[in-house]
Amino acid sequence: MSENPRPVQVVLVAVLPAVFGAVCGYFLGVSEATYLVLSAIGIAGGVGAGLDHMGARAGARRGLAAGSIFGAAILVAHEVHGAEPKAELPEPPILLIVLTTVLGVAFAAFGGWLRERYERRRAVIHPSAMGRAP
Numbered sequence: 001m002s003e004n005p006r007p008v009q010v011v012l013v014a015v016l017p018a019v020f021g022a023v024c025g026y027f028l029g030v031s032e033a034t035y036l037v038l039s040a041i042g043i044a045g046g047v048g049a050g051l052d053h054m055g056a057r058a059g060a061r062r063g064l065a066a067g068s069i070f071g072a073a074i075l076v077a078h079e080v081h082g083a084e085p086k087a088e089l090p091e092p093p094i095l096l097i098v099l100t101t102v103l104g105v106a107f108a109a110f111g112g113w114l115r116e117r118y119e120r121r122r123a124v125i126h127p128s129a130m131g132r133a134p
């Protein structure tokens with residue numbers, strides 16, 4: 001992630017989760033099935049976001065930011081949309097932000113861990129790929 005210019009980092013860490021959260025928030029008032037499918041896609045996105053980072057800790061930091069923004073955007077968009085939720089929300093609904101933040105940290109940390117594991121194995125199998133002599 002640090003190789004990316006700052007505007008790209010902002011888009012990936014803040015704008016993308018906010019937009020996707022807003023889409024999820026809209027569909028929360030339209031269709032439970034669509035909301036749940038989009039939420040599952042969000043899980044895959046959290047793991048994918050973690051893959052941008054080397055290690056679980058770095059991935060977790062990304063998940064902390066993205067998960068909280070994602071959850072807040074769901075609630076804001078749903079409130080703006082004004083429809084009754086088709087899926088069950090925690091009570092009080094603000095706990096959704098806590099839930100998406102915790103899950104964002106977990107899934108992005110997993111992605112970061114996977115990336116680190118892959119890079120270490122790649123370095124053992126192909127030492128020159130990591131800039132090391134065999």
